[in-house]
Amino acid sequence: MFDTGVRLELPEDLAGVIPTLSAGSIFYHFIDARRRDEQARNDFSLWLRGMGDGYAALADRIQTIDPYFGSLTELRDQLGRIIGEQPLRG
Numbered sequence: 001m002f003d004t005g006v007r008l009e010l011p012e013d014l015a016g017v018i019p020t021l022s023a024g025s026i027f028y029h030f031i032d033a034r035r036r037d038e039q040a041r042n043d044f045s046l047w048l049r050g051m052g053d054g055y056a057a058l059a060d061r062i063q064t065i066d067p068y069f070g071s072l073t074e075l076r077d078q079l080g081r082i083i084g085e086q087p088l089r090g
Contacts (some may be wrong), residue, residue, distance in 0.1 A: 011051050011058075014044075018080040023072035030075060031067045043066075044079070059088040 021029075029043040037046065041063060046077060048059035061082055067075055 011048055015080070015083050018076060018083060021045050021076055026076045026079070028074045030065075030079070034067070048056070058083065061086060 006017065008014065031042075033043040033046070035039040042065075045059040045063040048055040048062070062079065065075065065078055065082070070078070
């Protein structure tokens with residue numbers, strides 16, 4: 001794990017960043033995060049929940065993704081599709 005220097009201020013920026021994330025970043029923020037969180041939540045859902053009630057539906061939808069069903073690149077693609085389909089608003 002290393003700091004990529006990528007920081008997002010707004011959830012609306014997620015759609016443009018997700019396709020550029022490495023498999024390692026997807027693993028860390030989506031799979032390893034579940035091990036680090038007592039309620040087995042991923043970092044994306046946790047961050048979105050912290051951004052306000054307007055992002056709760058997207059956070060819930062992301063949390064339903066099964067991270068063990070496909071490869072890390074397939075997981076990244078699925079995450080990108082869900083974010084692209086869900087209207088983002090705070």
